[in-house]
Amino acid sequence: MNTPFWGPDFDSLASTDPEIADVVLGELDRLRGGIQLIASENLASPAVLAALGSTLSNKYAEGYPGRRYYGGCEQVDVAEEIAIARAKELFGAEHANVQPHSGASANLAAYAAFCAPGDVVLAMDLKQGGHLTHGSRVNFSGRWFSPVGYGVRQDTELIDYDRVRDLALEHRPRMIIAGATAYPRLIDFAAFRAIADEVGAILMVDAAHFIGLVAGRVIPSPVPFADIVTFTTHKVLRGPRGGMIVCRAEHAKAVDKAVFPFSQGGPLMHSVAAKAVALKEAATPEYRDYAAQVVANAAALAMGLAAEGMRVVSGGTDTHLALLDVRPLNVTGAEAEGRCDAVTITLNKNAIPFDPAPPAVASGIRIGTPSVTTQGMAEAEMAEVARLIGRAVREPDDAGEITASVRRLTAANPAYGRD
Known part of the structure; x- marks a missing residue:
């Protein structure tokens, strides 16, 4: 049963651990037998899954290409450099960090790069479509920082940009976050940029949900407007579960330090390679x-x-x-x-x-x-x-x-x- 997406040897898994093999087969049956409409999920390609199940899973590679804390990183350096180059080209970005383990990890790094504990952060309220990492009281973002929430107009259910500006002028946030998990409309990144400039704030765009549509050139890109863009790689982008960051060159050092060593140790190099595969697929x-x-x-x-x-x-x-x-x-x-x-x-x-x-x-x-x-x-x-x-x-x-x-x-x- 060595179908392409099992990785190197599904028969080995089946003989070694039939219980887990049954779970893998059961999940395939679930996917094949039902209609999957979770907005934050997708079906990664066989090539992405092959990279995830590869020998790159074995390698410790704390640090960055050419600046590792372990030996033997020649091959994983190449994989990460390829992923970085592809991300920069696909999104027209000046800098990319492909190491975040998840979207939440990428967001934590963004806070760490630009904010100090207690700083005010203006972001979309969770109750109106935002994300846990945008200031929820049960999350690090709400416990370590001072969140101010904006929302949508009651009559149109569209983001109230006038209210966003009023809140920014009132609270003078260190960072403004654009992006959501349950907002179906386009976001006016130029409007957010103007508001951020007016109050001297960093503009972060959490593009986790829609970055794949940006890659596919079907919606506008936040990259020209934002100081930093964070996103996941497993939604529309159709890559492995993981996160990524692109930013302006002037923020590269701060962002890289916020990922490693501040918030993460060794990157998951099999996932980094799989991200590279997904980025190549997304450029077609x-x-x-x-x-x-x-x-x-x-x-x-x-x-x-x-x-x-x-x-x-x-x-x-x-x-x-x-x-x-x-x-x-x-x-x-x-x-x-x-x-x-x-x-x-x-x-x-x-x-x-x-x-x-x-x-x-x-x-x-x-x-x-x-x-x-x-x-x-x-x-x-x-x-x-x-x-x-x-x-x-x-x-x-x-x-x-x-x-x-x-x-x-x-x-x-x-x-x-x-x-």
């Missing part, structure tokens, strides 16, 4: 076509769910994700998630702006189209997916019939093909 015309289809699919799916009676937050989407208010169907976000899960459609409950329900219940769901687009689905399939979600939410007693329809759809568009 085929990837640009893919990114455009991701956006088209998200718009089609949002429109289809509106036809099923859900309210599309902000009236639509410009990106890979959409946020739906499910209260018109007399269910909570948690109930909608559970009913979809019962028919093997995977999505997540999500708070909507000004949500009266607690986060564990929520009034909305969040959907994303990176994975289904990787599987080859397009607008016609999105219309069918929307109908299946609508039925699952409204008619939970029909779960068996709906699951059969899901199976037919995924059989025609399987994850990782078939053996």
Whole structure:
């Protein structure tokens, strides 16, 4: 069963540890048997997975290429240098650091590079689409720094840039963060740059969710406007789980020191190599076509769910994700998630702006189209997916019939093909 994405030898895993081998096979069955609509997930390519399962996993390489604290780094130096060069070229950046283990690690490094404990940071409120690392009280960002949250207008559900400016003038933040995890619209990076310049703040863009669309040239890039851009590599970008940073050359030394030695030790060199593979894939015309289809699919799916009676937050989407208010169907976000899960459609409950329900219940769901687009689905399939979600939410007693329809759809568009 040595299919390409298993790595060097799946048979060895199966004979050594059949329990874990069963988990790996079970996850493949889950992916193939259901519809994956988690906005922050994707299906990494066989080439990316091969790099992740390679001998590069063995190497300690604290430091940076040419400046390591261990010997024997000749090959991993090449891998990291390739990844850095590809990141700089793909995003038009002056400097890149490819070592962060995750998006949260990249964000921690950004804080460390520019802020001191207690500094004011202005970022999108978690309740209105922000991220834990943008100032949540349960996270380092809210415990070590002084967060001020901005949000969206209640009438349009779009970022209130006038309010962002007012808050910046009032609180004089050391750093302003643009970016979100549940905001489906384009962000005006020029407006954020102007506000940051007016108050003398660093502008950080957390592009974790949409950087793959930037790579695919289907939405504007934050790189020309931001002092520093952090992102993950495993969402639309379709790489390994990990993080990355690009920044202006003047900040290179501070950023590199904030990653190592301040917040991390040895980089995960197999992941660095896999990031390089993903960056090469993202530089192709085929990837640009893919990114455009991701956006088209998200718009089609949002429109289809509106036809099923859900309210599309902000009236639509410009990106890979959409946020739906499910209260018109007399269910909570948690109930909608559970009913979809019962028919093997995977999505997540999500708070909507000004949500009266607690986060564990929520009034909305969040959907994303990176994975289904990787599987080859397009607008016609999105219309069918929307109908299946609508039925699952409204008619939970029909779960068996709906699951059969899901199976037919995924059989025609399987994850990782078939053996």
